[in-house]
Amino acid sequence: MDLSDVVATAMFTGVVLYGLFGGADFGSGFWDLTAGGARRGGRLRVLIDHSIGPVWEANHVWLIYILVFLWTAYPSAFAAIMTTLFIPMSLALLGIVLRGADFAFRKYSATIAQARLFGALFAGASLITPFFFGTVVGAIASGRVPAAGYGDLVESWVNPTSFIGGILAVGTCSFLAGVFLTADAARSGDPALAEYLRPRTLAVGVVTGALAIAAIAPIRRDAPTLGDGLLGRALPLIVVSAAAGVITLVLVYRRRFGWARVSALVAVAAIVIGWAVAQTPWILVDEMLIADAAGARSTLIALLVVVAVAAVTVLPALGYLFWLTQTDEWARDETARTG
């Protein structure tokens, strides 16, 4: 394995983790948006505040990690992506800004009218971001980002593969969030809320799964390199993803919500890794190889130092945060809290 591949693996680990944890945060926007009026949806919205409140900022930093690794290790690929996909990147960014700010504003707003406005912005924006990041993935994977940059500003992301990417990203995030929120609702002693979420999560899962299967044919036509990879080298991962998806549905159906979270994470991780395996060795499909995009060797080595430092500082801290959120003290009702 070449040094540039090692760094690419480290970077892509960030993509997977952002897809899982950032994705679950974004997906909660779908549930917030469809929760109904202020009275009916109140309990679900409080659950969402409670579930993603302590973790969303940390989960969000994976995006920074990915960007920094991309521009430091593969500067020319970064410039090519940013100049070509200016529009979807800007719109994803718009979603990030509105989502983060309005999530905080809503929680502390004084009146229900304010909360409604901030909440609608938070929930809507949460779906914009995964959609446009999905179109970015589609653009890169279908070979629409030229190595020299400044590709077609519109056609690069307005195409079948990009739209499939966007829709699947929204569906996957919503499914992940549904599984997590159902588990949190059950754990915090609110079976009624869990029963509200359970059939809806199943429906979102079935629809997303069906779309993923239906997407194979158009992807093979529109993005042959990716299609060949997905049905070739990456096929085992696609099978794992599909199996884990089915297992998740079964577990949610049988109300084994805790374990459903694990299989849901496996399903999403497998499909994201599958994309990476399918497009290897390209960093920009059909345009630029990972090895050719790599910057100076000394910088790649320095980045591995960063990864090592992250492994001993960030990961234990992150583990502590996630562990805390799973303890009984933290599962307590929001109102029992002071501050």
Next chain:
Amino acid sequence: MVFSAFAELYLASGEGPPGLLPARQQMAFSLGWHIVLACFGVAFPAMIYVVHRRGIVRDDPVALGLAKRWATVSAILFAIGAVSGTVLSLEMGLLWPGLMGRYGDVLGLPFAFEGLSFFIEAIFLGIYLYGWGRMPPRRHLAMLVPMAVAGVVGTFCVVSVNAWMNNPTGFRLVDGEVTDVDPWRAMFNDGAFLQFAHMWVGAFMVVGFVVSGVYAAGLLRGRRDEHHRLGFTVPFVFATVAAIAQPLIGHVLGMRVHDTQPSKLAAFELATHTEGPAPLRMGGLLVDGEVVGALEIPRLGSIIARNSLTAPIPGLDTVPPADRPPVNITHLAFQTMVGIGTLLALLVVVFWLARWLRHDPLANRWFLRVAVVAGPLAVLALECGWIATEVGRQPWTVWRVLRTADAASTSTGLWWSYTGVLLVYLGMTVGAIVVLRSMTRRWRAGAKSIASPYGPGAGPVDEAQRAVGERG
């Protein structure tokens, strides 16, 4: 900001690629907005730590109440700081592909470490904010320590990149190709530590004066309780140390500018031609190559910039016209920063002198009024300092290596994204002000906690408090 926007508009019209002007404006605006929140991310945890620790150790309910309120405020400020920081990350590529595509592997390493410190800060912020009543008090307090440390490391890393743009090192250019990249050398460039110290201390000035100013306003309105006195004093002590250290750091940094970026110094000092001893020109503008309206104090320029009675200050005549920065913005921004910094240093000296002479400055309405204004002034000084160093580096993005015109995107649609950023940030500013004001109203009405107005969490007690808050 508005002034710089118009002046730059004037100066940059008709040159460079179509993306140059909107890219500059968007970067200037989004960074100028974020830098204030970044200061809170760096300095606020330390101040919260002091009052929170006092609350626990001395069993002081006033201090503990302050810590809770500041933590709640920081939840808002850090959220919008996190997203506006993400904007900057993406803008590096959206606006400056010429810089990142070419030098990404030279300057990227400190950004990677900055990402790690942002991670640590976000993780422990989440734990701290949600830890109230859910963790043993001492351990809960300890969660602020990694946040404060991450603030130091993060500041160093971000400023290190900016220092690299002023002092590019860690690579060689051979026939236009970047070779021999040493990212560690780039990260620990010669300007990094001084620039870091300047920014870090500046962050404590901004947060110290802004927060103490809020409580000075409360004292002015007759809320003369222990809550307000402590809320004023703790941040003011931080601001005191910072305001006294800052002129010294600034002076040493200023002397470096002569050695490394003479054209920037010439713009700072409004020096059209080299002269020694050089005067200090207070105020004034350059109109058609002539200095107009400046108050000249002989020799003081040499003393301040060179630590000498006679040493010359290089003039703009030593710089080819194409390499000169926009002089007036740089000069005025620089002097505004220095002027405000000097006034703030005087203010803290007066405060502690009065205390030492057994006067209570907090009983003096004039002092309180000045203390209220000190907050916005410190923010203005921060913005001016940043404008001075950035505009003073022009026309270079990387000093004498990469012109800003070559770093900017050549896309044509950048005015759209700039307009979008303006609108979204305006909305975000309004939203933050509305929510923060409503929180203080509720606190004043006696609310112990701020619960969301929806769901079962909006319990009857809080509803009642909110109703009182609405009336009050």
